[in-house]
Amino acid sequence: MNTNEQLIAQCEASAKAWLAPAFDDKTRQEVQAMLDNEDKSELIDAFYRNLEFGTGGLRGIMGAGTNRMNIYVVGMATQGFANYINKAFPNRNDLAVVVGHDCRNNGRQFAETVANIFSANGIKVYLFESLRPTPEISFAIRQLHCVAGVNVTASHNPKEYNGYKAYWSDGAQVLAPHDKGIIEEVNKVNISEVKFEGNKDLIEIIGGEMDWDYLQAVKEAMVDQEVINRHKDLNIVYTPLHGTGRVIIPEALRSWGFQNIHVVPEQMVIDGNFPTVVSPNPENSEAMTLGMKLGTKLNADLVIASDPDADRLAIVCRNAKDEWEILNGNQTSMMFFWYIISNKKKLNQLKGNEFLVKTIVTTEVIKKIADKNEIELRDCYTGFKWIAREIALSEGVKKYIGGGEESFGFLPFDKVRDKDSPASICLICEIAAWAKDNGMTLYDLLMNIYAEYGFSREVLVNVVRPGKSGADEIKQMMTDFRANPPKELAGSPVVLSKDFLSLEATHADGTVEKLEMPETSNVLQWFCEDGTKVSVRPSGTEPKIKFYLEIKDSSFTGAADYERCMKVAGERIEAIKKTLNL
Secondary structure, eight states: OOHHHHHHHHHHHHHHHTTSTTSOHHHHHHHHHHHHOSOOHHHHHHHSSOOOOBTTEEEEEBSSSTTSBSHHHHHHHHHHHHHHHHHHSTTOSOOEEEEEEOSSTTHHHHHHHHHHHHHHTTOEEEEESSOOOHHHHHHHHHHTTOSEEEEEOOTTSOTTEEEEEEEETTSSBOOTTHHHHHHHHHHHOOGGGOOOSOOGGGEEEEOHHHHHHHHHHHGGGOSOHHHHHHTTTOOEEEEOTTSTHHHHHHHHHHHHTOOOEEEOGGGSSOOTTOTTOSSOOTTSGGGGHHHHHHHHHTTOSEEEEEOTTSSBEEEEEEOTTSOEEEOOHHHHHHHHHHHHHHHHHHTTOOOSOEEEEEETTSOTHHHHHHHHTTOEEEEEOSSHHHHHHHHHHTTTTSEEEEEEETTTEEEOSSSOSSOOHHHHHHHHHHHHHHHHHTTOOHHHHHHHHHHHHOEEEEEEEEEEOOHHHHHHHHHHHHHHHHHSOOSEETTEEEEEEEETTTTEEEETTSOEEEOOOSSOOSOEEEEETTSOEEEEEEOSSSSEEEEEEEEEETTOOSGGGHHHHHHHHHHHHHHHHHHTTO
16 A cells, blocks of 8 residues: 555544534534545545644644644644643633634634533633624733633634634743643543533623723823824724724724724725635735725725734835835834834833843844843744743743734734734824824834834745645755754855754854743744844744745935845845845
8 A cells, every 4th residue: 555545544433433423413414425435535634634732822724623723723722732731730710711713714613612612611801792803812811810821813814724822920921831741641532531411600791891901901001192082083994804993993993092093994894714815814915905996085094904803913114205105114113113112212201120032033133123222122932922922931020012023013012922913903093193293104214213223124935835745845955954054145145143943043154052942843944144033933823834034225225225225135135035046
């Protein structure tokens, strides 16, 4: 029997187990259809492995199968999570968790399944009445003194996906040692052990009261109320991309004092099929098309979007030609960091014990901003759980004032421990109001930051490789890069290589030093003589490998240089892609 025949036989055996009475009729029919189909590719993709419960939870395509998001996979994950919670807190009889979901198809069904299983295991559940933003789930865990939480969401993934984010008592996604402990418990669970029948007495529905508390907390991210008062008529267009920001974000903006808020009506409709976009990802410019169209009609100052679970944000502002310019996540983060530091300084809000956090793949311009202003900046791994870890490590000792990453996520206050688009959107509108107060647009402010701290262009290249063969190919790419790292990129010698799997930094002269990080991670970085930085990282949630490219240009002096520097950087990016065979 060849390898492919063995794989098919293995998948058929797994699939036949899903024809048992423990599974509902629809699931059994779906599985039988895969077994009967002569083309076994769908069967293999659905059953070649168990959908991995990783450190952030689950994420996958919805449907029947061990490698799919469905009530059985969600059920086994939740039973394992409940088992771990009960083991972690053996002497407590007041265990409670928060459960929420976003707008995705099957979201409510999955959330109610999660709530039922936790309650059947003796754990009280605060279940949100309907869809809510991810940051509000994080806030509620802390507010209600819960031991954990779950949000059913696949964030900004395409409509076929759903997911399951696991949170711990600090409101952050789960970190060591609990992550591995939960994974061990989840992997032990058999479908027959899942307690699907809930205890209704242990499920409490929550909603409006928590919204109020959350909105009050979001106001703590405000820096300068007076500048908002002077520009309360800032012309804002907002779209939730069919998701959870639709009510909370306009309310948050109004609570800060903004009074001229317009929404994109077609995208205010809750719909897990995301009918108005190709992908509900604000990182993709096409998702912003309807917002920009309305912004043009209303002569708006800026257009803002949140992704379906409202943890990420995207900003569109007017450039020097009065055309819409979509800012990338690095540019947005730079403005957040600059504004928080400079304006808290002006208003005497800094006591000297503040710190900021960015991820290792985010632009190094932020480090220049922090260094020049003598504010502590920490680097951490990709993912907001690592930013949350830094907040937790310094709680009560140092004051967190902001943290961000290149993937359109920012957190400007510490009452939440995940990306927070409601708070970040309010703050970027405050920054736009401040810019207007000083005769500028957001674009003008960005140009000024480049002029003072150096121009940088960042590009994310995603190489998608779906299925088992794709996973194998991605693994091989990382192996090859480690065996034969590039000596130069676009003609500039590599002077420093970092491998976060071995936690070693290797300099051009061969000297090696240890990297101080909390654990290992499958990430490579190369730094070039001309300031170029390239980071390589397989995605933990999607079938892709990511290449983060950052290009510098010391010739930038002002807005007139922007297009030229962008063009030159674009040529360098193409040369780097060629070097790396992308």
